[in-house]
Amino acid sequence: MEPKERLTRTFAGKTIDRPPVLCPGGMMAVSARGIMARAGFSGRDAHCDPEKMAAIAERIAGISGFENVGVPFCMTVEAESFGARVDLGDIEREPAVTRYPCASLADFARLSPAEPEKHGRLPVLLEALRLLKKSNPHLPIMGNLVGPISLATSLVEPTTFFRAMRREAGTVHEILAFITDFLVRLGRAQFAAGADLITVADPTSTGEILGPMFFKEFAKPYLERLCRGLEQGGRPVIVHICGNARLIAPAISDINPLAAFSFDSLVNVARLKEQMGSLVLMGNVSTAVLEKGSPELVRKIARICLARGVEILAPACGISPATPLANIRALTGAVAGT
Amino acid sequence: MGEKQEILQQLAQAVVEMDEEAAVTVAEQAFRVGIDPYEAITDGLTVGMGIVNEKFENEEYFVPEILLCADAMYAGLEVLRPHLKIEAASHHARVVIGVVEGDTHDIGKNLVKMMLETAALEVYDLGRNVPLHDFVDKALEIDAQMICLSTLMTTTMDGMKKVVDILEEKGVRDRFVVMVGGGPISQTFADSIGADGYAANAAAAVRKANELIENMVTA
Numbered sequence: 001m002e003p004k005e006r007l008t009r010t011f012a013g014k015t016i017d018r019p020p021v022l023c024p025g026g027m028m029a030v031s032a033r034g035i036m037a038r039a040g041f042s043g044r045d046a047h048c049d050p051e052k053m054a055a056i057a058e059r060i061a062g063i064s065g066f067e068n069v070g071v072p073f074c075m076t077v078e079a080e081s082f083g084a085r086v087d088l089g090d091i092e093r094e095p096a097v098t099r100y101p102c103a104s105l106a107d108f109a110r111l112s113p114a115e116p117e118k119h120g121r122l123p124v125l126l127e128a129l130r131l132l133k134k135s136n137p138h139l140p141i142m143g144n145l146v147g148p149i150s151l152a153t154s155l156v157e158p159t160t161f162f163r164a165m166r167r168e169a170g171t172v173h174e175i176l177a178f179i180t181d182f183l184v185r186l187g188r189a190q191f192a193a194g195a196d197l198i199t200v201a202d203p204t205s206t207g208e209i210l211g212p213m214f215f216k217e218f219a220k221p222y223l224e225r226l227c228r229g230l231e232q233g234g235r236p237v238i239v240h241i242c243g244n245a246r247l248i249a250p251a252i253s254d255i256n257p258l259a260a261f262s263f264d265s266l267v268n269v270a271r272l273k274e275q276m277g278s279l280v281l282m283g284n285v286s287t288a289v290l291e292k293g294s295p296e297l298v299r300k301i302a303r304i305c306l307a308r309g310v311e312i313l314a315p316a317c318g319i320s321p322a323t324p325l326a327n328i329r330a331l332t333g334a335v336a337g338t
Numbered sequence: 339m340g341e342k343q344e345i346l347q348q349l350a351q352a353v354v355e356m357d358e359e360a361a362v363t364v365a366e367q368a369f370r371v372g373i374d375p376y377e378a379i380t381d382g383l384t385v386g387m388g389i390v391n392e393k394f395e396n397e398e399y400f401v402p403e404i405l406l407c408a409d410a411m412y413a414g415l416e417v418l419r420p421h422l423k424i425e426a427a428s429h430h431a432r433v434v435i436g437v438v439e440g441d442t443h444d445i446g447k448n449l450v451k452m453m454l455e456t457a458a459l460e461v462y463d464l465g466r467n468v469p470l471h472d473f474v475d476k477a478l479e480i481d482a483q484m485i486c487l488s489t490l491m492t493t494t495m496d497g498m499k500k501v502v503d504i505l506e507e508k509g510v511r512d513r514f515v516v517m518v519g520g521g522p523i524s525q526t527f528a529d530s531i532g533a534d535g536y537a538a539n540a541a542a543a544v545r546k547a548n549e550l551i552e553n554m555v556t557a
Contacts, residue, residue: 096442
């Protein structure tokens with residue numbers, strides 16, 4: 001079975017020969033330095049040059065055994081397109097926002113919506129997707145988006161935004177609607193450029209920060225609005241949220257349409273399975289085990305995840321640069337190897 | 339209940355209810371009726387923050403609530419602090435805190451910092467993405483008792499070990515207790531790098547900090 005067909009059948013709940021193994025881009029890009037060095041990653045041009053971005057994404061898939069290509073390699077393209085200052089980092093450090101464009105919630109009113117074909121590195125991302133579409137017919141191409149709350153808290157100091165959830169709920173809703181509508185446009189542009197599916201990573205909306213009540217009020221409606229907005233074309237959208245998903249699982253299982261939910265290693269899969277019903281689960285091989293464990297242990301953990309109900313095997317979160325290549329291959333080899 | 343008890347309780351309540359204005363009004367009242375400002379802080383505001391801690395651990399309060407409770411506490415503190423007698427304020431332990439180099443996520447660190455301040459520790463915040471040597475330099479400069487290291491990323495965990503190593507190299511390891519925390523950090527990791535303590539969340543961090551500093555003083 002070809003990786004694309006296998007993945008499509010997995011989302012549709014049809015029979016497959018074995019589970020797919022994926023690694024999204026964004027914060028979950030395969031940033032292990034052993035792989036990045038081999039793939040020709042040389043720092044900033046991997047983030048700024050579409051040809052390099054596409055070529056590196058393809059080489060990463062070849063070296064690692066992951067059954068998809070994913071771009072970009074950071075979670076900063078969206079914030080940067082709204083004027084956030086970004087430090088592009090190096091092979092050890094992923095790009096990070098170093099200055100927020102908004103000092104207060106009122107400043108959001110001054111932001112003009114970023115345009116996918118025009119602002120910051122968004123055109124780089126879209127061009128990389130077009131190049132991948134041309135050169136890469138057999139692996140699924142994964143586009144990536146930062147979730148609404150994670151993007152909002154990349155544009156203003158997060159604690160300012162969290163306080164406002166209680167004090168200025170109306171303004172918070174307006175901001176999230178504005179941001180979500182931008183993400184819908186960027187996601188559609190990614191689909192149009194060639195993405196076969198999109199992963200939305202929303203680490204800051206974790207239930208451990210917001211709690212179940214605020215997740216339901218401020219995170220869920222906009223994740224749903226985003227998924228709905230991307231629905232045309234029928235291409236799948238995966239949502240990844242870090243931390244313990246126990247408290248927010250009921251709200252997530254309610255999001256429609258959602259192709260799969262990707263989650264962290266501290267989540268009890270069997271229990272989540274009960275809470276999520278028929279939603280496809282993706283994850284959740286511990287990144288600590290990937291970094292420090294033996295290939296044997298990685299294979300064992302991967303099999304445990306699958307036995308407990310994970311349907312798409314994937315790292316639980318962003319991979320450490322120190323992760324040995326042998327461990328990544330053990331992860332992908334746990335399903336694809338023999 | 340006496341007037342004093344009632345006022346102390348109202349101070350705690352203002353914090354728990356995230357009511358900044360009430361915290362200021364009641365703190366002013368406390369001063370007016372002659373309650374010792376130190377007592378108003380420790381038996382009023384800090385008691386309130388203790389309740390907030392419990393609510394956080396019981397998953398009743400989350401980060402937005404904690405931030406607003408702390409705002410109320412700081413508002414009350416600002417009224418009372420200028421009236422503190424010097425001796426009462428001067429023997430607080432000093433703590434250096436920051437997010438290790440390579441990581442710019444500082445929500446967790448900010449929460450821990452706030453909680454430590456509410457427990458009357460003197461906190462020097464180095465911010466985020468902090469060069470590893472800065473932790474040691476600052477701790478030596480201000481003669482701190484404790485160094486708190488935070489990271490949310492697996493990619494930057496090794497920086498914590500390097501800070502401990504720098505302390506060893508300089509022969510000053512014994513002068514400080516080192517506490518680590520953040521998403522990927524565990525007790526096992528803390529033990530493996532030779533840190534003195536680990537805390538899973540901001541509430542636990544306060545307890546652990548007090549315990550570590552107390553052991554250090556009595557050792």
